[in-house]
Amino acid sequence: MFFTYRPAKLMLAVSAIVLIGASWVNMRGVSSEATKADNPRLDKLKLLPGFKAEHLYSPSDNKQGSWVSMAFDNKGRMITSDQYGFLYRLELPPIGSGVQQPKIEKLKVGNVQPGDTTVGMGYAQGLLYAFNSLYVMVNNRENKNFGKGSGLYRLQDKDGDDQFETVTLLKSLKGEGEHGPHSIKLSPDGKSLYLMCGNFTDVPKMDAYRLPPVWKEDNLFPAIKDPRGHATDRMAPGGWLAKIDPDGQKWELMGAGFRNTFDFDFNDAGDVIGYDSDMEWDFGLPWYKPTRICHITSGAEFGWRTAASNWSPTFADCLPAVLNMGQGSPTGVFAGRGARFPQKYQKAVYAFDWSFGIMYAVHLQPQGSTYSATAEEFISGSPLPLTDGLVGPDGAVYFLTGGRRLESDLYRVTYTGTESVAANTQAPTLTPEHQIRTKLEQYHGDPMAGAIEAAWPYLNHPDRFIRYAARIAVEHQPVSQWQAKALAETDPVRATYAIIALARHGDPALKSQMLNTLLKIKFDPLTETQQLDVMRAIELVCTRAGLPEGADKAKVIAYLSPRYPAKTAVLNRAYSKLLISFDAPGVIEKTLALLDKNNEDIGPVGGQTVTASSDLILRNPQYGLDIAKMLEKLPPAQQTYYATMLSSANTGWTPALWDRYFSWFAKAFKYQGGRSYIGFIDKARKLALNHVPKDQFEKYNKLSGADLLTASGNDIVSDYSPKGPGRQWKLEKAVAIVDSGSGTRDFATGQKIYSAILCSRCHSMGGQGGDIGPDLTQLGTRFSNKDILEAIINPNKAVSDQYASTIFYLKNGQSVLGRLVSEDKVNYSISQNPFAPDQLRKVPKSTVTSKKYSTESVMLPGLINSLNGDELKDLIAYLKAGGNQNNDVYKAGSKGK
Secondary structure, eight states, rough: HHHOOOOOOOOOOOOOOOOSSBOOOOOOOOOOSSOOOOOHHHHEEEEOTTEEEEEEEEEGGGGGGOEEEEETTSSSSSEEEEEEEEEEEEEETTSSSSSOEEEEEEBTTOOOOOOSSSSSOOOEEEEEEEEEEEEEEEOOOOOOOOOOEEEEEEEEOOSSSSOOOEEEEEEEEEEEESSEEEEEEETTSSSSSEEEOTTTOOOOOOOOESSOOOOOOOOOOOOOTTTTTTTOOOOOOEEEEEEEEETOOOOOEEEEEOOOOOOEETTTTTTTEEEEOOOGGGTSSSSSEEEEEEOTTTTEEOOOOOOOGOOOOOOOOSOSSSSEEEOEEEEEEOOTTOSOOOOHHHSSSEEEEETTTEEEEEEEETTTTTEEEEEEEEOSSSOOEEEEEETTTSEEEEEEEEOOTTTOOOEEEEOOOOOOOOOOOOOOEEEHHHHHHHHHHHSEEEEEEEEHHHHGGGGSSSSHHHHHHHHHHHHHHHGTTTTHHHHHHOHHHHHHHHHHHHHHOOOOOGGHHHHHHHSSSOTSSSOHHHHHHHHHHHHHHHHOOOOOHHHHHHHHHHGGGGSSSOOOOOHHHHHHHHHHHHHOOHHHHHHHHHHHOOOOOSSSSSOOOOOOOOGGGOOOOHHHHHHHHHHHHOOOOOHHHHHHHHOOOOOOOOOOHHHHHHHHHHTTSSOOOOOTHHHHHHHHHHHHHSSHHHHHHHHHHHHHHGGGGGGTSSSOOOOOOOOOOOOOOOHHHHHHHHHOSSSSSOHHHHHHHHHHHHHHOOOOEEEOOOOSSSSOTTHHOOOOHHHHHHHHTTTOOOOOOTTEEEEEETTSSEEEEEEEEEOOSEEEEEETTTTSSEEEEEGGGGGGEEEEOOOOOOOTTTTTGGGOHHHHHHHHHHHHHHEEEEHHHHHHHOOOO
C-alpha cells in the first residue's frame, strides 16, 4: 500500500542548511477552526471550511506499533491492527464529550495467555466486522513473533466472553509484503465479502471467474524487465479482486490487472471504486501510468503487466481509469455514506495518498455506463502518512496515519459548519447505459442460453464499458457457438471486438482467417479509437497465434504501412509496434524520422492528472525531491518508445541508420527519469547491439554511451559515489565523530562529496552554486560542528522565512506549494522545483483563499546517511572551510574544529 505500494525510493539529496540566528516564523497549520490547541499533530492539518479535526490517540507513543487498518464492530467499537503486531480495540470518546483519549484494549485472540508477547492475531492490512465475526486479512511471512502466514482468517466469539477464541483460516494466500493481501469489504447487499490483493499475491484456484482465466502478457513491445529486479517474476494478471461467501467456501474472481490497489469501496450505486498505484521507478518512461481511480466492473482487466510490458489504457481489451490522480502512494479508500457531512461529501469516495499526505474527496458523476470524476483535497498535511479510514457509527470520519513503523496517530473529523447534514436518502441515478452494462454482466459466469444473442449487438455500442461487458459475456460461452459468427462479422467495430474475443479463446490455426476478417475493415473512415482497436486486435492475433508469415504478412504490411506515420503520437505507437514486429520495408527510416522529432508529445498516459508532479515537490522532501530532479530533465517518452521498439528490429539497417540510432542513446542518458530509467535505456541499447555486425560492436557500443555508465548499467558514472557503509546518523554520534579529529582532512574528497550529494544545486559557495538556500561561504566562521550537523540532520527544526516555501489554498479545494519569488496585482509567481528555480508558475490571486508558510524544509532529512565517518569529516571540513583549500581546517594538526 502506501508504504505497501512503494518500492524503495530513489534517494536524491538537496542540502538546505538553514542560517541559525536568522528570522524565524512560527509556521502553524491552517484549520477551519478559529482557535485550536497548540498541538503540532493538528496544526499541520489543512481542512476544508466547516470541518474540524481532533487528535485522539498516538499508538506509537504508547509502544503499540504503527496502525494501518481499522474496522468497527457491532457495538460501535473500533478495531485496529499494527502493521507488524497486535490487534487493538478502542472505545471512542463521544463527540463533544470533552474526553481526550479512547479506552484501549489489546485483543486476546485464540489461546494467547496473559503476559504472552507473541501475537495471537495481527499483521492485518484489512479488517472487517460482519456476520458476527471479525475478518482479518493477514499480510505476513511466518516468524517467531507471529506464526500465521498470509491469508484470510475469521475470528469468532462463541463462548460470549467478548474475546475471539475461535480462529478459522478461510484461505491461505501466497504473497506478503507491500504488494500482498490487502483490504476486505462487505458487499452492498450484505451477503458477501470482497477482498483485494496486490500483484505479488498469487491468484488462488477460484470456483468461478468473471474475468476468464486466459490472461497472458499480450504485448509485442520488447519485454524488458526492471533492471533493478522489481517484479521480474510477476506475470499476468497482477493484482486482483475476489468475491466470497461468509464462510469462505466459494471464491469468485471479479477483476484483475491492478498493480497494487490497496483499498476500494462501493459507491451509492453499488459500483466498486478502487485506487491503483503507479510504479514510480518508471516515471518518464512510455509505459508509466500514474496512480488511478478505477471503476472495477464485473470481469474487469486494467492491464498491469510487469515493466515495459505494461499495457496502455488505449488497449481495447482493458478498461481505462475514471480519473488519473498523479504520483503518490495509494492507501485507504472509503465511501462517505453515513457521514454527518453535507450531501456532497456523503456521496464522495475518499482516497488516501500516503507519500504526500493528501486525503482526496473524489466526486463521481454518472457518464454512460461508468463515471467521470473530479477530486479535491479534503484533508492534507506534511508529514501525514495516511493509512486507513472509515465513517464511524457516530457519523464522524476517522483516519489513521503510520505504516512502515512511522509515527502513528488516530484522528476524528466532524462537520461544524452551517450546511445541512441530513442523511442522503435519494436513490442513486442509474443511466440507461448503466442498466445495459449490468444486464450484460449477468452472463459473466457459466454458459447461459441466449447469451450470445443478447450480447452480440452491444459489441459495437458507443460506450466502451458496454462493449467490454458484451465481449466478456461472449467469451463465457462455448467458442464453438460463436467462432463462425466472429469470422463472418462485417460491422467494423463488432468484428474488431469479436476477433479480440476469438484471439483469446480460439484455435491458433485460425490465424489467417482472423487476420482476413480484420483486413476487410475499411480503415480510413474509422475514428482514432476504432483504428487503435483494430491494430490491438491484430496484435492479439499475433501474440496468441504467432506473427504472420508469407502472404498473410504481406497483406498486413500492405494494410498498415501506407498509413504510417499517422497524425497523432498514440497512433504512431501502435503502427511502429506492429510494423517493426513484421520487419516491414522502410519502417526503420520512418521511425527514425519520428525519433528525430522533438515536438511529438503524447502527454500523461491516460490524460491529465488531478495533481501535477510539480505540485508535489515541496509536500514531502524525501519523495518530492526525487520528482524535482526528474522534472528538471524529463525524458521524451515518445522518443523512448520508438527507440525501445527499434531495438527489436532485425532487418533493414544500414551503417548510416545505425549511426543515427545509436547516437540517440548517448543523448537519452542525459535525461533523468525514475530510478529504473537509466537501466531500461541501457537494456534497450544492449538489445539493439545484438543486431550489429561483430566487428562493429565496439564502435556502436561507444557511440551509444557505454562509457557513461557504471558496470551494472543502472546508473551514470559520477565523479564521486559515497563509499559508506552509511548509517542512520544521530546528532550526538555525528558530533562525536567529527569532533574526534584524527588527522588532516582531504580537500578534494570533501569537494567531491559536497557535489555528489548535490549541495551545490541549492547553495552557493565562493560565488558558485544555486540560490535556493543560503550562501555557505562563511558558514565556518559563525557555526560550530554541532550547529552545522543539527541543521543537516534535523532540517525542519527551524526554517527561515527567507527560504521557506508557501502553501496557497485555492477556491477549488486544492493547494499549491512553491517558493514565492514575486507578485503583481494579478498573480503570485512561484518556483516549485529546487533543481529548476527559474521555471516559474503563475497562481492567479483571484483563485487563492489564503496562504501560509510551510513547516517543511526543502532539505532531505538524512542527507549524510550515505557517508561513513571519514567522509562525514571531509564534508564538514569542506563546509567549514567555505570551499577554500588554504583554510586552517586543512593545516596539519587541525581537528576540523
